[in-house]
Amino acid sequence: MAAPQVLKSARARLRLGHAAIGVLILWFGFTGLQTLTVLGQIGENLSAALALLPGILGVGVLAAAGFSNQDCFLQRRPLSKLGTAALALSFLLMAPVWATGQWTGWNPAGALVFAPGSAIAQELFFRAVLLPVFLALFKGRPAPALLLQALLFGLWHIAPAFLGAPLWAVAAVMGVPFLAGLLWGWQVRRDGTVYWVTFYHALILIGNSFFSWVK
Secondary structure (H helix, E strand, O other): OHHHHHHHHHHHHHHHHHHHHHHHHHHHHHHHHHHHHHOOOOOHHHHHHHOHHHHHHHHHHHHHOOOOOOOOOOOOOOOOHHHHHHHHHHHOOHHHHHHOOEEOOOOHHHHHHHHHHHHHHHHHHHHHHHHHHHHHHOOOOHHHHHHHHHHHHHHOOOHHHHHOOOHHHHHHHHHHHHHHHHHHHHHHHHHOOOHHHHHHHHHHHHHHOOEEOOO
């Protein structure tokens, strides 16, 4: 009776491997879309629509590999005190970001449409798809999973490097999301839900919509 269990385990590992490869391919596509958008090669409206696809497709890939909604943190659960502290701590990262921006004022489309849409797209992919895959790959070792999803979240913001921005600016643009990604990934894993960080991320992007960093 042991052979079928071994076979089942081998098949499960194979499905996980295929899922991880599929998710990484989606990450490259998502990063390319973000980069081309920042470079002005893709319109903001089209980009906002396409940005939801990596997360949606990623959830589908994980579902096919046997991941449940609970595995993907797609369930409503209360925000813990420690989770609240993690989100609050990440807010401190925005002070120097907004301090270096140029105030542009109220932008209805940016604040009410693009900011929430981008937050949903990013959190659906990075915290509801990428993080669960890495947690499964590094089963019992959450630290490398959290680090990798945060690293890829930081690299997703690499576009300024192609605009000729100074090295320190590129490092800052990727470093802030990396640190935020660590805190957000920890909170999602701690509380078992992606809903709170998605709402919080939307608030951050609404704040960003009042500023411009284009010189």
